[in-house]
Amino acid sequence: MTLDELSRSPGRASEAVLYDEVGDDPEARASLLETMRSRIDEMRDSIRRGLASSEPSRTGMVGWNAKQLHEAPDPLGAPLLKRVQEYAMAVNEENARMGRIVAAPTAGSAGTVPGALLGVADHLGIPDDELVMPLVLAAGVAQVISKSMFIAGATGGCQAEIGSSAAMAAAAVTELLGGSARASVHAAAQALMNTIGLVCDPVGGYVEVPCVSRNAFYAVHAVSAAQLALAGVESFIPPDEVIYAMASVGRMLPPELRETGEGGVADTPTGRRVALKMAGK
């Protein structure tokens, strides 16, 4: 399935994804929905653990930011924004501590979908059962991107990894809030289009800096994309063409900017110092 085909679904986009995956088989359908329900529980667990912990990761670069933000006041008067950021960072700090998370689509980008989807749901008091189908759609978006292009920072830069997670989250939030299949797909396209060029530059090769805060930023970015789509704002570039553009930029990126830890913020004096320290030099 392409994003264009998904956008033309008569009902919810998630129904089209589900049908594409399991057809009319009721047992397979129930099993897939049960799996998605358990993924939401696991996302919740990682958020809970992440918000409660200030234990540093092995490198000492991250581990307390989610709790710090959670316990801080809200000077902007923007509780949704704060909650989305907290949830996203909680998940990625759990990942940095080697805790259990749901890769969505990868471990490095695992905070974006729960940050945006569960953050919005909790802000609006929407129960977890209503998150199952939006999560099916998120998985479907990842599948479309990964079938046509790539979703790993090592192959396409962070635009492929966080860009994909932001696209997944944007589609899911749009559907959660009543958006049509077309709106959900355009939210995904806007989210992806506006991450193009984002490089993968983890300090020391550890998925911590900039990854933890990057998930917080792009979870908010996904919510912004949903907001635009729900207002009828569409991507001028057709969604499937956005995927190809992202892939084209990914191929142009030098190896230094594709998860090798040799470019971007990894190649700063501080980044190099951390890399040497962790290598025992």
Ligand code: SF4
């Ligand atoms: S910078 Fe690289 S390792 Fe970190 S989240 Fe982005 S793609 Fe993943």
